[in-house]
Amino acid sequence: MPKTRVVVVDDSALVRSLLTEIINRQPDMECIGAAADPLLAREMIRNLNPDVITLDVEMPRMDGIDFLSKLMRLRPMPVVMVSTLTERGAEVTLKALELGAIDFVAKPKIGVADGLRQLQDDITDKIRIASKARINRLHTPAPAPAGTPGGGAHHAAPGHAAPRPVSASLGRLSTEKIIFIGASTGGTEATKEVLITLPADSPAVVITQHMPPGFTRNYAARLDGLCKISVKEAVDGERILPGHAYIAPGGMHLSVERSGANYLARVQDGDPVNRHKPSVEVLFKSAARVVGPNAIGIMLTGMGADGATAMREMRDAGAYCVAQDEASCVVFGMPREAIAAGAVQEVLPLAKITGHLMDHLRATAGPALSRV
Template structure:
């Protein structure tokens, strides 16, 4: 079997060696070269034609983001970013995902992580996954916010003026709630979907994106900047409001509870579910307990099967419209495929059509 050929890019000789040693321990992987910065990486990608690139973000001469832009434009292939968990590092990581990086790995202790072995299994797993990813579906940075607002003469600030907490109506199913689960390739998919949702959507949106602590605030900020709706990192105890998307904080589960006549967010660090916290299953299961709500569930790109069992419980306990992303547009088709195998899915949609499908279910 042909090995996965990897180019390792980092300005630190120590980090290049430790990453190379970690990857070469896996019999399915072969490191075929290293590079010291983005400029060097571009040359090596053209010369060596690696299957996968691991790329540090902070480097001299040309940083990882600039190098990534050129690689995805001229020699598109799976790129995994290595990032620090500082505020700036998190912002740059989210930016790199918008430019086409398939995934990222958080360095345990900064730029020179002597303890990189702590994430050894994650590095190997993500490189193996990257080889089979649908890299040609990764989109570049697109910011349509200003165009949209100008075209329809619309102010996002004005749209938030009348938002108020949702009061539970036990006598009807007029109230709706949208819940979205995604993993690898998710930030780019969420950008496509949320930027097309109108500000007056008559439902709150709850989102689980598999991500470690320290990155979801930057993801929420980025998505908020390109969306008509408000997008924020969910906070424990806040009441749900229509027209707001709440993203589960990295490393924490997101649940919805009934409290004092309102729907209230609960954030906790209860047990990891199937390797994930936050978990789509956990979020879906909590929403399944809302008997008086119509639910729209969405499962998009990602590895594994998170969300499948939660979908089963949703479908057993109320009126649910289930959407999954198509294989053609998924970067990784694991989660959508698993959900589809339940025969409980109502619509399979290409990524660019998911927002419209959500709104169809909301309005009809």
């Protein structure tokens, strides 16, 4: 089997050396070139035709974002960003994912050599996933409806219909239900596509997206500026309310529990589950146990099987569960496993998930509430 051919782009000679060493240690991949800046990388990519590139966020001569934007417009290919654990690094990394980067690795601010070596399994796993991921050209702006928060900021990939905002009020339909979303690789953008189409009185949404510490607060703030619902990083013990979305903090598990008539967020440390923290399995198990038939489950793009077993528990408890279809996924791992587990009632293109769920809510609410 041919090896995955990787070009490393980073202005640090130490990081270039370490990433080259880590990649070349793998039996299924090789580093075929290392460039100190995007201008050198451009020639290297043209001449060597790599399968994947790793790209530093901040570099001289042309920063990683400008280079990524040009690359995804002219020669789309799998890119894994190498970010820094800073406020600026988090913001730029989220922009890179929006532009089409498959995933990112957060290098430590100090002890870079030891830190990267400790992350070598994570780095090589993400390169493997990226080499198999679905790539789209740079997103082009899609017209936003008048009055939509963040109008003009939403993008739709060519070949994929832009999600249709759900504008009709749900009224009392939203007060008992909770929507649970699980996502991994490609999920930051897929989750955004779902949330920006929800009406302001949507049921509460609780989200586990595989992300490291230091990135979820910026991610939540970014979504909050685009959506009609309020989006925030979850806080332990807070009430889960309609019209709000709660994102698991990076490096912490998120679940729900009941206190009288209220649902509460539970944010806790603990061992990784299915190699992940936060884990979709933890969130979906609590949905099955605590929310039961009032839960709606959505499994979005991602590698692996995290959450598949728990989503089957959700369905067995009476929840309504859907999965993103293969054609609109960056990686069809988690949805495929949920489907194989018999956890899913519907498999839908990303652009149709929200509208379908809102129609389902109205159809199952009875004649009186469906007219609200």
